[in-house]
Amino acid sequence: MELALFSLLILINLTNSKKIGVFEPQQVHIALGVTIDKISVTWSTRYDTVESIVVYGIDNLESGNETIGTSSKFVDATGKNVQYLHHVTLSGLKPATKYTYICGSKGQWSPVYTFTTMKAGNDWSPRFVFYGDLGFINSQSVPRLDKDIQNGMYDVALHVGDFAYNLDTYSGTTGDNFMNIIQPVAANLPYMTCPGNHEFANNFTQYKRRFFMPGDENGDRMYYSFNVGPIHIISFSTEYFFDINYGIMQIPRMFEWLKNDLRKATINRNEQPWIVTMAHRPMYCSNDDRDDCTHHESLVRVGVPILHIFGLEDLFNEYGVDLMLWAHEHSYERLWPIYNREVYNGSRQYPYTNPGAPVHIITGSAGCQENIDPFDKDRPYWSAKRIPDYGYTRMAVINRTHLYMEQVSDSKGGSVADQMWLIKEKHGPYPTAMKFRQVP
Numbered sequence: 280m281e282l283a284l285f286s287l288l289i290l291i292n293l294t295n296s297k298k299i300g301v302f303e304p305q306q307v308h309i310a311l312g313v314t315i316d317k318i319s320v321t322w323s324t325r326y327d328t329v330e331s332i333v334v335y336g337i338d339n340l341e342s343g344n345e346t347i348g349t350s351s352k353f354v355d356a357t358g359k360n361v362q363y364l365h366h367v368t369l370s371g372l373k374p375a376t377k378y379t380y381i382c383g384s385k386g387q388w389s390p391v392y393t394f395t396t397m398k399a400g401n402d403w404s405p406r407f408v409f410y411g412d413l414g415f416i417n418s419q420s421v422p423r424l425d426k427d428i429q430n431g432m433y434d435v436a437l438h439v440g441d442f443a444y445n446l447d448t449y450s451g452t453t454g455d456n457f458m459n460i461i462q463p464v465a466a467n468l469p470y471m472t473c474p475g476n477h478e479f480a481n482n483f484t485q486y487k488r489r490f491f492m493p494g495d496e497n498g499d500r501m502y503y504s505f506n507v508g509p510i511h512i513i514s515f516s517t518e519y520f521f522d523i524n525y526g527i528m529q530i531p532r533m534f535e536w537l538k539n540d541l542r543k544a545t546i547n548r549n550e551q552p553w554i555v556t557m558a559h560r561p562m563y564c565s566n567d568d569r570d571d572c573t574h575h576e577s578l579v580r581v582g583v584p585i586l587h588i589f590g591l592e593d594l595f596n597e598y599g600v601d602l603m604l605w606a607h608e609h610s611y612e613r614l615w616p617i618y619n620r621e622v623y624n625g626s627r628q629y630p631y632t633n634p635g636a637p638v639h640i641i642t643g644s645a646g647c648q649e650n651i652d653p654f655d656k657d658r659p660y661w662s663a664k665r666i667p668d669y670g671y672t673r674m675a676v677i678n679r680t681h682l683y684m685e686q687v688s689d690s691k692g693g694s695v696a697d698q699m700w701l702i703k704e705k706h707g708p709y710p711t712a713m714k715f716r717q718v719p
Contacts, residue, residue, distance in 0.1 A: 301326045302328050302384065303324065303383060303387045304383045304388070305323055305389075305455075305458075305462070306322055306458035306489075307321070307322040307389055307462050307465070307466040308465035308466055309470065310469050310471060310490070310492055311435070311469045312369075312370075312493050313493045313505075315372075315398075316370060316371055316373075316374070317368055317369060317370050317493075318369045318372060318378075318394060318396065319366065319369070319491050319493075320366070320367045320368075320369065321365065321366050321367075321489070321491055322364075322382050322389065323363065323364055323455070324350075324362065324363050324365065324387075325362055325363075326363065327350065327352070327363050328350070328365075328384035328387060329384065330347065330384040331347065331349055331366070331367055331384070332347055332348075332367070332382065332385070333345070333346050333348070333367045333369060333380055333381070333382045334380065334382075334388075335380035335381075336378065337373070337377070338379060339379050340379055340380075340391070346367050346368070346370075348365060348368065349365070349366055350365040355447065355450050355485070359450040360452060360455070366491055367382065372396045373396065374396055375396060375398040375399070376396050377393055377394070377395045378393065378395070379392070380393070392466040392467050393467055394467060394468065397507055397508065398508065400508070401508050401551060402509075403508045403509075404676055404677050404678065405507045405508045405510060405675070405676050406432065406434050406674070406675045407434065407436070407437055407507075407673070407674040408424065408437070408671060409436070409438075409439055409557070409642060409671070409672050410439065410645035410670075410672060411438065411440045411441055411475065411605070411607065411642060411643040412475070412606050412609055412644065412645055412647050413438065413442065413461070413645035413646055413647060414443055414444035414457070414646065414648055414649075415443045415444060415453050415460065416444065416647065416648040417650070418457075418460055418461075418645075419669040419690075420671050420689045421461065421646070423671075423687070424645075424671065425463045425464060428463065428464050428467055434469075434507065435469045435507055436465070436468045436470050436471065437604065438470060438471070439473055439558070439604055439605065439606040439642070439643070440472075440473050440474055440475025440478070440560075440606050441477040441478070441559065441606060441607070441643070442457060442477065443456075443457030443477075445480065445485075446478060446480075446485035446489065447481065454485055454489065471505070471512070471514065472490050473515065473557050473558055474501055475518070475560075475606065475607065476521065479518060487499060487500045492514070501515070501518075501533070502514060502515040502516055502533055504540050504544070506551050508551075508676065509550075509553055509678070509679055510551055510553040510555055511551040511554050511555070513544075513554070513555070513557070514556075514557050514558070515556065516533065517559050518560075519533055520560075520579055521571075530589050534591075537594060541594070542598075545599075545707075552680075552706045553601050553602070553676055553679075553682065553703075554598070554599065554600045554602075555600070555601060555602045555603070555604065556603045556604065557605075558579075558603075558605065559605065559606055559607050560579055561579070561603075561606075561607060561608065561639065561641050562577050562579050562580040562605075563577070563614060563620075564607075564608045564612060565612065565655050565662045565665065566610060566612075566652045566654055566655065567653045567655045568652060575620075579591055580592045592618065596708075596709055597708055598708065599706060600637045601637060601638070601701065601706060602637065602638050602639075602640065602682070602701065603637050603638070604640055604642070604672075605639065605640065605642075606642060606643035607643050608643050609644050609647070609649060609650065609652040610641070610651055610653075610654065610665065610666065610668075611641065611644055611666040611668065611672070612640075612641040612654075612662060612666075613640055613662075613686075613697060613699060614639040614661055614662060615630055615662075616630065616631065616637065616638050617637070617639065618709065620661065622636075622660065622661050623635030623636035625702075629702075630663075631699060631701045631702060632700075632702040633704055633705070634701075634703075635709050636709055638699075638701055640672065640684065642670075642672040642686070644667075644668065644669050644671075651668070651669065652667075653667060664697050666688065666696050668688040668689070668691060669689040669690045670686055670688045670689045670690065670696065671686075671687055672685070672686050672687070673685050673687060680702060680703055680704055681700065681701075682702075682703075683699070684698070684700075684701070
């Protein structure tokens with residue numbers, strides 16, 4: 280069975296190569312740069328094209344702007360899959376402007392794609408789509424996501440870990456084909472990522488080589504942060520707590536980076552009042568399995584066992600993180616505002632208005648061959664909403680005080696299965712004042 284599937288994937292990959300040509304770009308995707316005037320464009324070719332070029336213009340290609348980048352040879356761990364990864368950073372782009380672009384080399388161009396740069400300043404309302412656990416097989420939500428992108432519904436996409444299942448499977452051809460099926464989304468919308476457990480092979484090499492994120496200060500592409508209007512988003516790796524065979528110092532290094540980034544974000548909170556984190560494995564969940572989030576002392580939440588150092592819940596609570604986005608569990612779950620397993624609702628009537636703790640959203644059901652994860656039959660008191668459907672999440676940061684979120688059920692024809700308004704009249708560290716315990 281595995282041999283047959285491997286042969287099928289190789290055939291698909293070879294068919295794609297013949298169709299588009301071994302020198303023509305595939306797997307095209309873009310990402311935000313360190314400033315709003317920059318966008319990075321990444322793609323792959325089967326053979327070395329020597330040149331790596333993006334031609335772009337406002338609304339059309341007639342203006343003839345051209346930027347040259349770099350390429351590098353990428354050979355998967357088995358040595359059987361060879362490709363060239365190209366990377367170009369566009370600079371000096373105008374804010375809030377739609378650009379048309381093609382990428383490749385002279386005579387070997389990609390189809391025409393478009394992107395729209397972010398607006399300047401923080402007085403605007405960015406729109407996001409986010410999800411995790413999207414595979415090549417059973418990529419359930421992709422057609423609906425493609426349609427949303429065509430309708431211009433989002434400014435940025437956030438993929439919260441676990442790609443392709445897996446990027447390295449079958450000599451990386453699964454990753455190649457996955458990158459091609461998400462190309463209509465990722466080539467037209469900044470596609471911001473974080474690593475998940477399914478990227479662990481060979482020290483996350485496939486993930487690190489395929490995705491270029493902004494502000495790569497740490498050098499290994501596993502954590503970074505960026506601003507979009509009034510929101511500061513921090514992407515980090517929960518996998519450091521589990522894959523310690525790649526080095527135990529990765530935990531304290533990331534922890535110190537997170538602390539420093541949160542300090543800077545606190546200083547800048549007048550510009551970006553909202554602080555949101557995205558990472559793969561959640562601190563809490565109520566699924567019927569044995570994942571870390573089902574344990575009372577989750578590694579991500581409390582840190583290294585026994586010593587309880589480098590835990591992230593105290594850190595995020597201290598700096599007043601507003602919202603935490605997770606995946607890993609193949610379902611959707613919205614929590615009441617929570618800290619240290621206690622509920623800190625804003626009030627009994629309006630739990631998400633001025634809450635006393637961060638809000639957690641788990642959205643890991645975009646679609647993969649592992650299907651949906653069931654929930655435990657007993658819903659814990661801190662779980663507000665559980666949906667065992669395929670789907671993804673939309674988020675709009677309306678202004679400095681109001682954030683809206685909704686869950687789309689792809690299993691139910693794209694209907695909205697859950698909604699939440701998060702209202703924060705003041706952003707900052709949370710008081711340890713009165714708790715409002717929410718009963719099921």
